[in-house]
Amino acid sequence: xxxxxxxxxxxxxxxxxxxxxxxxxxxxxxxxxxxxxxxxxxxxxxxxxxxxxxxxxxxxxxxxxxxxxxxxxxxxxxxxxxxxxxxxxxxxxxxxxxxxxxxxxxxxxxxxxxxxxxxxxxxxxxxxxxxxxxxxxxxxxxxxxxxxxxxxxxxxxxxxxxxxxxxxxxxxxxxxxxxxxxxxxxxxxxxxxxxxxxxxxxxxxxxxxxxxxxxxxxxxxxxxxxxxxxxxxxxxxxxxxxxxxxxxxxxxxxxxxxxxxxxxxxxxxxxxxxxxxxxxxxxxxxxxxxxxxxxxxxxxxxxxxxxxxxxxxxxxxxxxxxxxxxxxxxxxxxxxxxxxxxxxxxxxxxxxxxxxxxxxxxxxxxxxxxxxxxxxxxxxxxxxxxxxxxxxxxxxxxxxxxxxxxxxxxxxxxxxxxxxxxxxxxxxxxxxxxxxxxxxxxxxxxxxxxxxxxxxxxxxxxxxxxxxxxxxxxxxxxxxxxxxxxxxxxxxx
Ligand code: PHE
Numbered sequence: 001x002x003x004x005x006x007x008x009x010x011x012x013x014x015x016x017x018x019x020x021x022x023x024x025x026x027x028x029x030x031x032x033x034x035x036x037x038x039x040x041x042x043x044x045x046x047x048x049x050x051x052x053x054x055x056x057x058x059x060x061x062x063x064x065x066x067x068x069x070x071x072x073x074x075x076x077x078x079x080x081x082x083x084x085x086x087x088x089x090x091x092x093x094x095x096x097x098x099x100x101x102x103x104x105x106x107x108x109x110x111x112x113x114x115x116x117x118x119x120x121x122x123x124x125x126x127x128x129x130x131x132x133x134x135x136x137x138x139x140x141x142x143x144x145x146x147x148x149x150x151x152x153x154x155x156x157x158x159x160x161x162x163x164x165x166x167x168x169x170x171x172x173x174x175x176x177x178x179x180x181x182x183x184x185x186x187x188x189x190x191x192x193x194x195x196x197x198x199x200x201x202x203x204x205x206x207x208x209x210x211x212x213x214x215x216x217x218x219x220x221x222x223x224x225x226x227x228x229x230x231x232x233x234x235x236x237x238x239x240x241x242x243x244x245x246x247x248x249x250x251x252x253x254x255x256x257x258x259x260x261x262x263x264x265x266x267x268x269x270x271x272x273x274x275x276x277x278x279x280x281x282x283x284x285x286x287x288x289x290x291x292x293x294x295x296x297x298x299x300x301x302x303x304x305x306x307x308x309x310x311x312x313x314x315x316x317x318x319x320x321x322x323x324x325x326x327x328x329x330x331x332x333x334x335x336x337x338x339x340x341x342x343x344x345x346x347x348x349x350x351x352x353x354x355x356x357x358x359x360x361x362x363x364x365x366x367x368x369x370x371x372x373x374x375x376x377x378x379x380x381x382x383x384x385x386x387x388x389x390x391x392x393x394x395x396x397x398x399x400x401x402x403x404x405x406x407x408x409x410x411x412x413x414x415x416x417x418x419x420x421x422x423x424x425x426x427x428x429x430x431x432x433x434x435x436x437x438x439x440x441x442x443x444x445x446x447x448x449x450x451x452x453x454x455x456x457x458x459x460x461x462x463x464x465x466x467x468x469x470x471x472x473x474x475x476x477x478x479x480x481x482x483x484x485x486x487x488x489x490x491x492x493x
Contacts, residue, residue, distance in 0.1 A: 009350060010164030010362075011249045017169035018250060019259055022067075024172040024336030025242050026267035027179070029109055030235040032330050033304045035271035036278040038227050040298030043209035043218045044202055048272070051228040055264055058229070058475040059236045061467035062427050063243060064260040064460075065434050068451035070247025071256065076347035077241035079355060080248070081433070084444055088433045091426055095241035096348045098422035099341040100369075102240065104376045105411040106338055107156075111148030111381065112138065112305060113331040120312060120323030129320045131313030132306035139384035149381045150374060152331075156338045157370040160346065161363055164249050168339050175332045182329035183273050189322055190281035195288055199280030202298075213293045214283075223493045226482030233479065234419055236267055237337065239426035241344035248347070255455035277326075278308060285311040304330070345369050383410040404489040412487075420487040421480075428476035435469035 012018040039047045073080040081092030115138055123129025130137075138144060159167045190196055201208045209215050219227075237243055247256070279298060286296035286307075297307040312323035346362070346369045353360040383390060386409030393400065393407045406416035434444045445465055452461055485492040 009249075009347075009354070011251065013165035013169055015254050015259075017165065017173055018246065018254070019262060020172040020176045021168050021336070021340070022237075022243065022246050022259070022263050023266045023270075024176050024333075025237045025246065025340035026235060026263055026337075027176070027270045028235075028237075028333050028337030029106070029330070030231065030337075031267065031271040032274040032278070032333055033109075033301070034231055035235065036275045037299060037301060037303040038231050039203065039275050040279060040303065041215075041219070041300075042224045042227055043215050045204055045206050046218065046221070047224050047228055048203075050224055051232055052268065054225075054229055054232045054475065055236070055268055057467055057471050058479075059232050059238065060260060060264050061464050061472050062233070062238045062430060062476075063236055063264060064257060064452060064464055065430055065448070065468060066238065066243035067247035067250070067256045067260060068448045069430075069434075070244040071250045071252070071254075072448055072451050074248050076245045076248060076344060076351050078348050079351045080244050084447070085433055085437050085439065088429065088437065091429045091433065092241075094422045094426040094429075095239060095244065096345055098418040098426065099240045099242065099344045100373065101414045101418035101422070103338060103341045103345070103373045104414045105380045106334065106341065107153050107373060107377045108145065108149050108381045108411065110152035110156075110331065110334040110338060111145060111150075113327050113334055114148045114151055115144070116305065116309065116327040117324055117331065119309075120320045120327060123312070123320030123323060124317055125320075128316040129309070129312050129323050131310045132302075134309060135302070135305045136387075138305075139387040142382035142384060142388055145381040145384060146378050149377050152334070152338070153370055153374045153377070156335055156342055157366065159335070159339050160342050160366045160370070163362065164343075168343065171339065172336055175336055179329050179332045179336075180270070182325050182332075183270070183277060186277040186281075186322065186326050186329070187273060190277050190284070193281060193284035193288070196280040196284040198287060199283030200276075202283060203275060203279055214296065214298065215294070220493070223482075226479065226486065226493050229475065229479035230419070230424075230483050230486065233423060233427055233476075235271060236264065237340060239423040239430060240341065241348070242340040245344045245347050246340065252454070256451055257453075257456040257458070257460050278303065281311045282307045285314055289314060342366065342369055342373070345373075380410040380414060385409045385411060405487045416487040420483045424476055424480035424483050428473055428480060431468045431472040431476060435465075435473065 069080045073083045075083060077095035078092035082089040119134050120129045159171045161167060162170065202214055210218055233239060282296055282298055282303065297303060312319035315322060346365045349365045350360060350362060382388060391407065391409045392413045393403055406412050434448065437444045439447065449461060452464055482493055
């Protein structure tokens, strides 16, 4: 293709294409992995209710703010913030560094999905897939992990190379409906396992998790709030430049408010559906195989690659089939999120050049960004969650006694700066900028009012303004504290 003819910046081909892509960005490992295990850790229903409240009062206003910022300025994060306020320009950089850092481990986790697809594929022909022991075997194979990470990056790179309408949109138009169908299949399989009802009770009957002995005691309300808050903004892809970037490809005719509401509802629905699949399957399998309820493994990150893999292993050959379906769906979720992260980083360079009156090649930019991500990701992949002897504390010559959440392994190290600090700080400052900043004596709100109200007849503007001014910054401030506390293990909450 002649590079000069490629529309470097691009735009969506249709509203449904945009919508599915934005939902694709939001629906990721956070929904299918993070949501169920955090719900498991927090003992069920309270977590769900707190999550819903936060999604409405904190997540939705920021989602709408980011899409408005993107469309209004027509730019990715750095230039969008710069155009609104010189003072807040650096916040845009947070929204570029964060997705870069997230990608250095998201790509590794995406690679894990590919690994597990292979394990389950083999299992179909070998009379049943391997169980949880396969996780340790994978982690201690640096080359294997680097290999699948590169494969994952190659897939994403190819999609991003196709452009906005021709790559990202096309993928999501097929990928998202496919993901939803596969999730329904897995839910049906999970619910038809004997004792699956126990898992549902765990999720929805208040106090059942403790009464039945799944967890010792329900965590404090404040720590549930902290866990749900961190999960919420990560899951909605906020403060990562992704939604600003996707918004910047939107035409003026689209209704941003309606789209934001749909994205938040769809993301939450998929997270709950993932919980409905994963938790009953894990609980049923544990009970049916005589595992003590408190050892089922609902509450940790091992839920997907260990606990659930045991579910498939115990089903024999057919377990391989369900394992493949499940990990393909997780892979789709991971890809659809990763491509939005790569896009948010790439667009920064494309915009930077065009602000200077130059046009750089989209292909070259996407390639460079992908290669740099993959190079840094090699460190995270080879580290194997700290299994292979060069975790950050060892790397920096620190004592083992100094291990805190953030330096257990390279994945945590990357995660602390992005999800732990840059994202909640960025989301808080985004709300403050829009809620309180003035341009030429006029509030930023005035500039974005048209974006929020265009095509939407319901009363949203007042709600949005109130939330962004008061609820969201305060909410995000506590979430920031909670994230820092969680990652550094200060024990404040
Ligand atoms: N929302 C994605 C998930 O739930 C992660 C993500 C965050 C993607 C930010 C893009 C931007 O896994």
